[in-house]
Amino acid sequence: MNTPRDRRPLPEALLSQLKERFGAALTTAAAALEHHGKDESWHANAPPDAVVYPASTEDVAALVKRCAEHRVPIVPFGAGTSLEGHVLAIRGGICVDMTRMNRVLAVHAEDLDVTVEAGVTRKQLNRELTATGLFFPIDPGADATLAGMAATRASGTNAVRYGTMRENVLAIKAVLADGSIVQTAGRARKSAAGYDLTRLLVGSEGTLGIITELTVKLYPQPEAVSAATCAFTSVDAAVRTVMQTIQLGVPIARCELLDALTIGAVNRYSRLGLREAPMLFCEFHGTPAGVAEQAQTVQAIARELGGMDFQWTTLQEERTRLWQARHDAYPACMQLRPGNRAVATDVCVPISRLAECIAATNQDIARASMPVALFGHVGDGNFHLVILVDPRNPRDIEEAQALNTRVVMRALEMDGTCTGEHGIGFGKIDFLEAELSSAIPAMRAIKRALDPHHIMNPGKVVAID
Numbered sequence: 001m002n003t004p005r006d007r008r009p010l011p012e013a014l015l016s017q018l019k020e021r022f023g024a025a026l027t028t029a030a031a032a033l034e035h036h037g038k039d040e041s042w043h044a045n046a047p048p049d050a051v052v053y054p055a056s057t058e059d060v061a062a063l064v065k066r067c068a069e070h071r072v073p074i075v076p077f078g079a080g081t082s083l084e085g086h087v088l089a090i091r092g093g094i095c096v097d098m099t100r101m102n103r104v105l106a107v108h109a110e111d112l113d114v115t116v117e118a119g120v121t122r123k124q125l126n127r128e129l130t131a132t133g134l135f136f137p138i139d140p141g142a143d144a145t146l147a148g149m150a151a152t153r154a155s156g157t158n159a160v161r162y163g164t165m166r167e168n169v170l171a172i173k174a175v176l177a178d179g180s181i182v183q184t185a186g187r188a189r190k191s192a193a194g195y196d197l198t199r200l201l202v203g204s205e206g207t208l209g210i211i212t213e214l215t216v217k218l219y220p221q222p223e224a225v226s227a228a229t230c231a232f233t234s235v236d237a238a239v240r241t242v243m244q245t246i247q248l249g250v251p252i253a254r255c256e257l258l259d260a261l262t263i264g265a266v267n268r269y270s271r272l273g274l275r276e277a278p279m280l281f282c283e284f285h286g287t288p289a290g291v292a293e294q295a296q297t298v299q300a301i302a303r304e305l306g307g308m309d310f311q312w313t314t315l316q317e318e319r320t321r322l323w324q325a326r327h328d329a330y331p332a333c334m335q336l337r338p339g340n341r342a343v344a345t346d347v348c349v350p351i352s353r354l355a356e357c358i359a360a361t362n363q364d365i366a367r368a369s370m371p372v373a374l375f376g377h378v379g380d381g382n383f384h385l386v387i388l389v390d391p392r393n394p395r396d397i398e399e400a401q402a403l404n405t406r407v408v409m410r411a412l413e414m415d416g417t418c419t420g421e422h423g424i425g426f427g428k429i430d431f432l433e434a435e436l437s438s439a440i441p442a443m444r445a446i447k448r449a450l451d452p453h454h455i456m457n458p459g460k461v462v463a464i465d
Helices: 012-025 030-035 057-070 122-128 146-151 197-201 235-247 260-270 288-304 316-327 329-334 351-367 394-413 429-435 440-450
Strands: 050-052 074-077 094-097 104-108 113-117 169-175 181-183 210-217 224-231 252-258 279-286 308-313 341-344 372-377 382-389
Touching: 012 050, 012 057, 030 050, 057 074, 057 094, 057 169, 057 181, 057 210, 074 146, 074 210, 104 122, 122 146, 146 210, 169 197, 224 288, 224 316, 235 252, 235 279, 235 288, 235 351, 252 260, 252 316, 260 316, 260 329, 260 372, 279 288, 279 316, 288 308, 316 329, 329 341, 329 372, 329 382, 341 394, 351 372, 351 382, 351 394, 382 394, 394 429
Parallel strands: 050 094, 074 094
Antiparallel strands: 104 113, 113 210, 169 181, 169 210, 224 279, 224 308, 252 279, 252 372, 341 382, 372 382
């Protein structure tokens, strides 16, 4: 298991400066440090030496300048829902909790965009957009902060239609490692002005700067929405249904696969009565006639491949319950082995290789000694395993890591990626090097240029000696 390393005591001079500048917005209380030293991953906790709660971009800039003077690490923190150790202070230092920066700054309904502070969460934003007829579609499951979602290049169930955070962030305000404040772009839908710093910071995981504000795209609420479920005799049949649906150009909004083990866990956790078999959850957006046609097309494809119990509904309460159950798949699977932690995989492959990749992965699952659930956003070739391990049992950890490695290397052999949406953190640094070995020197050069003293979330994304 990964453990904290290379930690140095926090300089008393820095702590004194921060207390003077931030007062009660700085804490070294044990409970706060413990809370900010863990995420949803299986990695060992690594608490910071202090936590600061900034209220503005200027607060963040002041904090970073002081930390830069003392060469002290800085770790941004949002909702703490990351899965690869992104927010763990493995080198110690200051945790920057962005949750007090939670204002929706400007809704530009006529331009279909909104500017928010870093700590605004996706659910908060959509609540505040209710009266506008617009919504923000990226939903990674957890109620993550928008800046955290941008920093990890998150996506979720709607990505097959609306894209990921990469496609939906228009502009970013960020604080760089020297404390300078940069604005990466305006609100124009396209620009050819200079280097694309917006895209550089999206997915940078706090290693190049701290995002304090961002402007994201909005979309009109669809006139009609329908949700459908369909069970299958095998995971392979379900995946082939998805492949044919995508290849036929059906404009599906969501397409999720849950295997039989996951469905059983969801039934118990969310009090559903679904057939305990591999199942697709789908959603269609458009006009009433359009969503009906899309659902009927998918039903016909599924029927040819042995689909069972195909049901679809336009009732909001039923759709909400269905998708809440899908978002609860992770905590539901955790109950399969209470007291354990989850090693989560996150590969993505070209849609034409998805059935092959999942079939081979299911052979690995059949040989595993612990419960392993499979589900994911198969509409864009992204799926996950939840491998339940006893973190105190080295054999469990070794087996889970070996399984994860086989899944990742298989995906890479199929021109896929080691992470479709979870990011690298420090848990997947070796996999990133296996995937993009020729690009790693350029990534290191960018890191050294923007963060020469290696204080911005050190030890994440790329290894720096």
